[in-house]
Amino acid sequence: MIFRMFLPITFASTIAASVVFGEGLGDAGKGTKIFSKCKSCHRIGNGAINRVGPHLNGIFGRKAGTIVGFAYSKSMVRAGVDGLVWTAETLDAYLENPKSLVSKTRMNFRGLKNPQARADLLAFLRGYSDEPINIPEAEPTATKTDLKIDPAILTIKGDPEYGEYLSGECKTCHQSGGEDDGIPAITKWPEEDFAIAMHAYKQKLRQHPVMQMMAGRLSDEEIAALAAYFKDHE
């Protein structure tokens, strides 16, 4: 599976990303070229309009899912309502693996695994936000809450039996049949996506008070166990 192959790189890069932020956002010139990957759906610059994706002017500091008139996924709107704001840190996480941050985003993009490429792209995007000079190179939270997902954590093999027991707590709200009825579905996620999402709540990168609380007390083994269980959940 392609996704699995990418994994070790993904997590290694997550850690590297915070280092990059610490040193600056990257090379905007190189970012211009990387933006060609985005151009089929997104416009940026003078008079940019929404296309398949929303325009990206002023993306820094914008609340997710809030351009009036653009038909966002329910997931994206919910993420915004829950408090997701686009910053260097959140954009970096989103670009790395869109679905790990916003489960059912319509952005059909596998993710940019190379941390330097993301840093370059962010430097390019930053030029189209208001007063880019005022956008800190590194958000205070980005340095404070450095994503500290040790790659080893993501290689933990979860115990699905323990996961099944723990899942009882999830199923009070999330329907085991996988329906999305006001609360998102969590079944049949790739194990890695599930684990990253839970770690993102645990580190308060994903914004939802209930989920931050629930994930906050799960150990790495317990997150792996849940991921292992829900992966095959019928």
Added chain:
Amino acid sequence: MKMNRRSFIGTVTAATATLSAPMVMGSGKPRVVIVGGGAGGATAARYIAKDSKGGIEVTLIEPSRAYYTCFFSNLYIGGLRDINSISHSYGTLATNGVNVVHDWAIGVDRAAKTVSLAGGGTVPYDKLILSPGIDFVEGAVEGWDTSAQNAMPHAYKAGSQTELLKAQIMAMPQGGTFAMVAPPNPFRCPPGPYERVSMVAHLLKANNATAKIIVADPKPKFSKMSLFQEGWAEHYEGMIDWIGEDFGGGNVSVDPAAMTVTIDGEVTKVDACNVIPAMKAGHIAHLAGVTDGNWAPVNSADMSTKADPDVYVLGDSSQQGDMPKSGFSANSQAKVCANAVRGALTGSKVFPAKFSNTCWSLIEINDGVKVGATYQATPEKIAKVDGFISKAGETAEVRKATYEESVGWYTGITADMFG
């Protein structure tokens, strides 16, 4: 008339009791008997049957054939749900390995390990799980007893009582008065009375805008108080008069025949009145001899009672520590208990107890708030670990998302209970 759980369906259950004689036991499998088919009992039955894969004989004793959830019953009062949408049957549980016996449990012989039924006969158990919800403390509100529940409904066990209360509110004259007598702590669903006040106000605002709401409350404060009061001021200005302990809200008596409520000596004629008395564990918990005072003390690791390691008490009836009495809590406790009971009977792996709760309340359409916490088992009690509460002044879209989340939760938990 003696008050007991779901007394209003008494005639139905009497008729069906004889049809549902106890199951023939004797398969040699370990036997779990569960009394009460609400958020605690139905969940425990479902999880034990599901996870033991036929290795444990599971019997659920529940008099009513249709279970009306207390949670979301306020939304029925507010006109946001019809009564059928909060009604659930036991059909799916029955086809998934749970013997559902529609009868009243009227006694527990802990020495013989049997439960006796109103319809005759006894059901033997190896482990007994009691999840009988609440009963009311007699004499808790001067002038009110259960014989007055038609004139002044409690509507705190959902179903016909809820429908009756709503009908009485709808029949109020223009400019009339609705009164609520709120209960002292601890009681089922701490934000429940105040969500109800909100939903009554919502109903009256549309049909009877000059009507008044009086709440006599023996407590100085209540769950999510600042959020409710902010919402009442915003949506129902001047309609709701909450009289707390400081203003004599605890010094209250009612006269159901005259339809008056007396608060701190002042008599008020009312047009509809909701009396929610002080509460205690469901009757069968007292009959089983596992209560101490009003509630049944339990061990936090598995919900077994302090009185008997083979008798467990879930949900509202239990005295466990920091968790509120809520459907969410009962569901959470049931899963911990199911895991422990299965382990004790079949040797399956027992995992550490983890508990959680979230209570959503609706103040006005699309204005939802929530409070929640996680809990762990300590030697003394179930202890709070971490929590959160909605903030005052949240945007309309946050409140709308919170409400939508509660709707999703309702679908989720009822599926988790009943399959």
